[in-house]
Amino acid sequence: MKGAPIDQKWNVPATEESPLEGGFRAEFEVTTERGGPRYGELIEEVRTFMDKVRYASPTPELADEIIDDLKLFNAKLDTLLVDEWHTPSGTRVDLPSRGNITLPPYEVIDGGEDGVTASVEFRRFHLGGNGVAHGGHVAVVFDDLGGMAATLHVHGIARTAYLTVNYRSLTPLETPLTMRTWAERREGRKIFVKGTLHDGDRLCADMEALFIQLRPGQA
Numbered sequence: 001m002k003g004a005p006i007d008q009k010w011n012v013p014a015t016e017e018s019p020l021e022g023g024f025r026a027e028f029e030v031t032t033e034r035g036g037p038r039y040g041e042l043i044e045e046v047r048t049f050m051d052k053v054r055y056a057s058p059t060p061e062l063a064d065e066i067i068d069d070l071k072l073f074n075a076k077l078d079t080l081l082v083d084e085w086h087t088p089s090g091t092r093v094d095l096p097s098r099g100n101i102t103l104p105p106y107e108v109i110d111g112g113e114d115g116v117t118a119s120v121e122f123r124r125f126h127l128g129g130n131g132v133a134h135g136g137h138v139a140v141v142f143d144d145l146g147g148m149a150a151t152l153h154v155h156g157i158a159r160t161a162y163l164t165v166n167y168r169s170l171t172p173l174e175t176p177l178t179m180r181t182w183a184e185r186r187e188g189r190k191i192f193v194k195g196t197l198h199d200g201d202r203l204c205a206d207m208e209a210l211f212i213q214l215r216p217g218q219a
């Protein structure tokens with residue numbers, strides 16, 4: 001990545017002691033300690049910053065100032081880059097969307113073999129146009145929570161083969177919405193998943209997807 005040090009460690013190859021398992025590390029450890037007790041606050045500030053950038057029209061002087069500040073922040077983070085298996089972003093299961101800043105924030109209300117129910121809120125950053133969410137951001141949440149439903153259903157890692165979203169009505173920003181995903185049927189490694197996104201009683205979108213359970217060792 002541009003600006004990152006050459007010895008970055010976020011794409012560590014598999015080794016005998018640390019093999020890939022379904023694209024995941026066999027010894028993958030889930031912990032809520034990484035990043036410290038204020039990591040959620042850090043992610044929230046980053047999300048707020050992204051929201052502001054989406055709507056701000058800075059003067060050239062303010063843009064200069066912010067660029068300089070961001071360079072300082074990036075230099076600080078460059079000293080502490082780790083691989084994806086050890087970064088809190090994506091593994092902090094106690095935080096919205098596991099602390100993954102690339103996902104719109106959701107909170108799982110209920111999850112198990114029968115499916116997942118989550119509360120999701122699209123932010124200003126997720127604006128598509130005309131004041132509502134971008135369809136791609138809606139799809140990304142369906143992919144993540146559909147993948148979670150598939151994973152919980154088969155107790156194994158699954159990867160998206162296809163995902164179809166039907167946009168039934170507008171998806172508002174800054175509004176708690178309900179997403180449900182569930183495995184409708186399974187044929188061997190194939191898990192057919194469905195999902196819905198509601199604003200109250202109103203259906204915003206629904207989806208159908210196929211997830212494939214990965215074979216042991218499949219990268």
Ligand SMILES: CCCCCCCCCCCCCC(=O)SCCNC(=O)CCNC(=O)[C@H](O)C(C)(C)COP(=O)(O)OP(=O)(O)OC[C@H]1O[C@@H](n2cnc3c(N)ncnc32)[C@H](O)[C@@H]1OP(=O)(O)O
Pocket residue numbers: 030090091092093098143144145146147148151158159160161162189190210212214215
């Ligand atoms: C910290 C806590 C973590 C908690 C985790 C939270 C969850 C997070 C969740 C995050 C989720 C994020 C998720 C993501 O974002 S995953 C990222 C997006 N997805 C990908 O990159 C997938 C890329 N593709 C592949 O890797 C392979 O093609 C896969 C693995 C999908 C299949 O290759 P594989 O070699 O393994 O299998 P196969 O080719 O023998 O096919 C097997 C069967 O499937 C049928 N088939 C295949 N493709 C299609 C298709 N398009 N339509 C219809 N059918 C299809 C095929 O005909 C065959 O059927 P049959 O002949 O047996 O009847």
